[in-house]
Amino acid sequence: MSRLAATFEALAESGRKALIPFITAGDPKPDFTLPMMHAMVEAGVDVIELGIPFSDPMADGPVIQRASERALAHKMSLRRTLTIVSEFRRTNQHTPVVLMGYVNPIEAMGYEDFANAAQRADIDGVLTVDLPPEEAEECSALLKARGIDPIFLLAPNSSDERIKKMDAVGSGYLYYVSLKGVTGAGHLDVVDVENKLNQIRGNTGLPVAIGFGVKDAQTAKTVAGLGDGVVVGSALISKIEANLDDQERAKQDIIKLLTSMRQAMDSV
Amino acid sequence: MTEKYNMPDERGHFGPYGGMFVAETLIPPIQELNTAYQQYLQDPEFIAELDADLQHYVGRPSPLYHAERWSRELGGAQIYLKREDLNHTGAHKINNTIGQALLAKRMGKTRIIAETGAGQHGVATATVAARLGLECVVYMGAVDVARQSLNVYRMKLLGAKVVAVESGSKTLKDALNEALRDWVTNVDNTFYIIGTVAGPHPYPAMVRDFQTIIGREAKQQCLAQVGRLPDALVACVGGGSNAIGLFYPFIDDRSVKIIGVEAAGDGVETGRHSAPLCAGRPGVLHGNRTYLMEDDDGEIIETHSISAGLDYPGVGPEHAWLKDTGRAEYVNITDTEAMAGFHALTRMEGIIPALESSHAMAYTMKLAPTMSKDEIIIVCLSGRGDKDMQTIAQREGIEL
Numbered sequence: 127m128s129r130l131a132a133t134f135e136a137l138a139e140s141g142r143k144a145l146i147p148f149i150t151a152g153d154p155k156p157d158f159t160l161p162m163m164h165a166m167v168e169a170g171v172d173v174i175e176l177g178i179p180f181s182d183p184m185a186d187g188p189v190i191q192r193a194s195e196r197a198l199a200h201k202m203s204l205r206r207t208l209t210i211v212s213e214f215r216r217t218n219q220h221t222p223v224v225l226m227g228y229v230n231p232i233e234a235m236g237y238e239d240f241a242n243a244a245q246r247a248d249i250d251g252v253l254t255v256d257l258p259p260e261e262a263e264e265c266s267a268l269l270k271a272r273g274i275d276p277i278f279l280l281a282p283n284s285s286d287e288r289i290k291k292m293d294a295v296g297s298g299y300l301y302y303v304s305l306k307g308v309t310g311a312g313h314l315d316v317v318d319v320e321n322k323l324n325q326i327r328g329n330t331g332l333p334v335a336i337g338f339g340v341k342d343a344q345t346a347k348t349v350a351g352l353g354d355g356v357v358v359g360s361a362l363i364s365k366i367e368a369n370l371d372d373q374e375r376a377k378q379d380i381i382k383l384l385t386s387m388r389q390a391m392d393s394v
Numbered sequence: 395m396t397e398k399y400n401m402p403d404e405r406g407h408f409g410p411y412g413g414m415f416v417a418e419t420l421i422p423p424i425q426e427l428n429t430a431y432q433q434y435l436q437d438p439e440f441i442a443e444l445d446a447d448l449q450h451y452v453g454r455p456s457p458l459y460h461a462e463r464w465s466r467e468l469g470g471a472q473i474y475l476k477r478e479d480l481n482h483t484g485a486h487k488i489n490n491t492i493g494q495a496l497l498a499k500r501m502g503k504t505r506i507i508a509e510t511g512a513g514q515h516g517v518a519t520a521t522v523a524a525r526l527g528l529e530c531v532v533y534m535g536a537v538d539v540a541r542q543s544l545n546v547y548r549m550k551l552l553g554a555k556v557v558a559v560e561s562g563s564k565t566l567k568d569a570l571n572e573a574l575r576d577w578v579t580n581v582d583n584t585f586y587i588i589g590t591v592a593g594p595h596p597y598p599a600m601v602r603d604f605q606t607i608i609g610r611e612a613k614q615q616c617l618a619q620v621g622r623l624p625d626a627l628v629a630c631v632g633g634g635s636n637a638i639g640l641f642y643p644f645i646d647d648r649s650v651k652i653i654g655v656e657a658a659g660d661g662v663e664t665g666r667h668s669a670p671l672c673a674g675r676p677g678v679l680h681g682n683r684t685y686l687m688e689d690d691d692g693e694i695i696e697t698h699s700i701s702a703g704l705d706y707p708g709v710g711p712e713h714a715w716l717k718d719t720g721r722a723e724y725v726n727i728t729d730t731e732a733m734a735g736f737h738a739l740t741r742m743e744g745i746i747p748a749l750e751s752s753h754a755m756a757y758t759m760k761l762a763p764t765m766s767k768d769e770i771i772i773v774c775l776s777g778r779g780d781k782d783m784q785t786i787a788q789r790e791g792i793e794l
Contacts, residue, residue: 181693182567182679184574185417191561203691229415230678234692256415256678260405281419283581288421306419307579 129222129250130275130298133172134333134354143391144299144355145170145346146335147362147384148226150177150193151210152202154366158373162380163214167221169381170388173335175253175357176211178204178227185255187310189360192367204231204240208247215248224251224277224298232265241268251275251298259295266295279303282322286329293330299355300330304338310360314339316348323352342383343390350391358387399645399721401712406595406682409718411711414594415678420574423581428596430501435603440496447492448607451525452482454489456608458615458772464742471625471765473758475745475775476612476640485748485777486608486636487518491587493604495522498585505529505584509573511538511566511632512702512750513545514777515589520554530554533572535565538702545781563696566706570680590633591710594681598711605639612772613643620770626651626761629774630753631724632668632704634713636776645721654713655757657699658726668697670709671717671724684711700729700785701749703777731756736779736786748777749785 127135137144147166151159163174179197183190204227211223225244232240232254244252252269254262259278266276275298280289282305292300302322304314319336326334336349337357349356362380369376406412414424434440448454457480461473478486491508498506506523508530510516516532523530532549536558539546549556562568570593577586591598591605616624627644629637631654644650656669667673670685677686679694687695687707699705716722727735732749735756740746747755751774758773765771779786787794 179693181562181695182571184571184680185419185578187575188561195562198693203693205691228678230686230688230694231692233677233683234688234690255417256681258414258416258418258421261413261415279418281417281421283422284418285422288418303417303419306581308575311579 128273128275128298130173133222134299137172138354143350143353144172144335145384145388145391146173146175146355146357147171148175148177148357148359149362150179150190150197151207152179152197152200153193153363154196154370154373156200156202156206159210160213162377164218165377165381166384167218169384171384173222173224173355175224175226176207178207178225178231180228180231183228185308187308187360189310189363189367193363204235208243211247211249222250224253225249226253227255229254229257237265237268241272241274244269244274245272249274251277253277253301255279259291262295270297277301280326282306282318286325289326289329293332296332299333299335301357302326302334302336302353304336307338309338312339314345319349320352343386346387347390347393356387356391401715402595402599406599408712408715410676411684411714412595412598412682414681415683416594416681417578419578419581420594423577424594430497431596431600434497434500440500444493444496447496448489452488452492453480454607455611455615456480458612458619460619461743464739465762467742468759468762470762470767471769471771472767473762474616474624474770474772476608476772478608478636478774478776479745479747479751479778483518483521484780485514485518486605486639487515487589488521489607489639490589490601490604490635491515491518491522494585494587495526495528498528499526501585503583503585505580506587507531507533507573507576507584508587508589509533509566509569510589511569511705512781513538513542513549514703514781516554516556517545517548517552519587520549520552523554524552531576532556533559533569533576535559535563535569537564538566541785542702542781544784567694574680590635591638591712592633592680592682592684592708598682601635602638602642602712605635606642608636608639608774609641609643612640616770616772623647623650624770624772625765626653626771628653628655628754628758628761628771630655630704630750630776631671631709631713632657632706632750633708634710636774638710638712640772640774641716641722652716652722653757653761654722654724655753656724656726657701657704657753658728659698661728662726666698667726668699668704668706669726670707671713672726676714679708682711684708684714700732700789701753703748703750704753725757727753727756733789735759745775746779747775748779749782751776
């Protein structure tokens with residue numbers, strides 16, 4: 127069983143939901159990421175989504191765009207992101223790490239080289255925003271052959287047919303984008319999300335993590351009541367952005383937010 | 395080879411290029427668009443409306459003009475100019491925006507968005523939106539807003555909202571990113587009119603189909619005027635919509651040489667250029683796989699060209715395919731050479747070309763003398779140069 131599957135299974139057994147933070151590798155500086163990952167694990171997160179910086183993040187709002195720009199300004203890359211995960215694994219073998227990003231850096235490395243490097247770094251899942259199942263066959267097969275879960279997105283306008291397709295090609299979990307828009311945008315509508323989750327559940331047995339629009343402990347708690355996991359990204363990166371001259375403070379603020387989310391989610 | 399060219403496949407692939415590389419939220423609207431586009435392409439009423447608009451609103455057919463004096467001066471092949479500069483709004487862009495806007499109307503969309511670099515596609519979009527009474531938002535890189543203020547004003551006069559994009563390199567590619575973000579947020583009522591043969595399937599095929607009017611007319615006109623097919627076609631390639639529009643109807647005519655001209659900026663060897671087919675490598679950007687300007691890590695790098703309309707790090711996926719198969723050849727022309735082409739056409743024929751088109755003119759000046767006097771080159775004069783007066787004067791140290 128993959129580390130992701132085991133994590134979601136253990137959570138389900140204890141009646142808890144996964145808290146999944148997203149940060150961009152190398153933001154605001156390359157040396158920030160590794161200690162931040164360890165600190166987030168201490169704060170009680172279950173899975174870490176690590177963003178691969180990209181020059182043209184088309185599905186992201188301004189907060190995550192700027193995170194990519196800061197990381198790229200420090201020459202962060204896919205290779206260096208993999209190195210960070212390798213270092214993380216020296217002392218942590220239990221927290222699943224999912225790489226999230228756009229396909230071009232992966233294409234530039236080559237699908238097979240990337241799959242091998244991801245396996246060496248002990249990556250658990252790869253979510254490529256602009257690689258829908260229609261285009262993902264080759265890359266997904268290489269990842270699966272190495273025990274890495276290809277993770278796919280679902281959207282508010284995904285049909286039953288589409289959800290079934292994701293169920294067939296994806297593994298680990300499915301990531302439900304709770305609103306039509308980019309990361310960090312607007313407020314999610316609880317009734318809409320609930321209705322959609324019912325439809326999704328009817329078409330897949332995979333765990334469903336919900337992201338986009340999770341801003342604070344309250345939304346985390348609400349969303350935890352609907353899905354199997356809660357993804358929080360822009361709200362964390364806003365803490366980095368608010369403390370660019372004080373990385374220690376950024377780290378503390380992120381931990382504070384994640385701790386409050388963890389407590390709120392566990393009190394469901 | 396007798397098999398007829400028939401690209402892309404049903405999933406939008408031109409060999410390894412093209413495709414549908416978008417986030418999940420955009421899959422349903424892209425499928426909806428593809429269905430509508432396939433349906434209306436076969437609909438005689440839609441085609442009749444499009445043809446009538448192209449004739450009476452755009453002013454088609456555009457002339458195929460024999461540049462006799464310039465041909466004589468160069469001493470080689472006979473040069474014929476396909477006069478897309480004479481279209482309403484001054485460039486080929488409107489062939490496509492008319493088509494897509496009619497499609498938007500049929501699909502019941504009330505809001506139009508577009509990206510623009512030099513502003514020509516933005517103006518062409520704002521124009522048709524005004525005519526059809528549709529809300530229009532145009533995304534434009536902040537750098538381009540500053541250097542193309544005249545076109546920004548034209549778009550505003552036409553009732554469009556122009557949004558200056560401050561992210562990334564603040565140019566065309568970032569405007570495209572921002573338009574995609576808008577679309578993903580407003581998919582229900584919004585139609586995204588992409589200006590070139592890029593983006594996810596069906597855009598590269600759809601924009602091509604709307605632009606093939608250029609090549610269909612040119613072929614007919616050449617046969618009528620000269621009595622035979624041309625020997626070579628030349629067109630500038632940024633995203634490549636005017637080029638594919640001219641080339642496509644000739645792809646199966648193997649005797650016709652096809653040449654696309656990319657922007658070499660300061661020179662391909664300097665790295666400061668916009669010539670992905672000549673000096674880039676395959677990758678994925680803006681919904682399709684094609685040749686890109688990127689670094690070793692797959693990050694998109696900044697491009698350079700004197701012409702804002704060619705200042706783009708990618709190129710239409712069909713051009714990537716035509717390059718790999720050898721059916722078309724892609725060459726490049728520097729800023730300085732393009733300026734020479736600009737002046738030559740202006741002084742020899744009394745036609746002021748756009749800086750984009752000037753790249754095609756500059757390559758024609760190299761090509762024509764190598765050919766015999768009874769050979770024929772058709773060059774796409776994709777747009778007129780009025781919009782570039784400021785840029786040209788500035789480059790030549792003249793204050794207007």
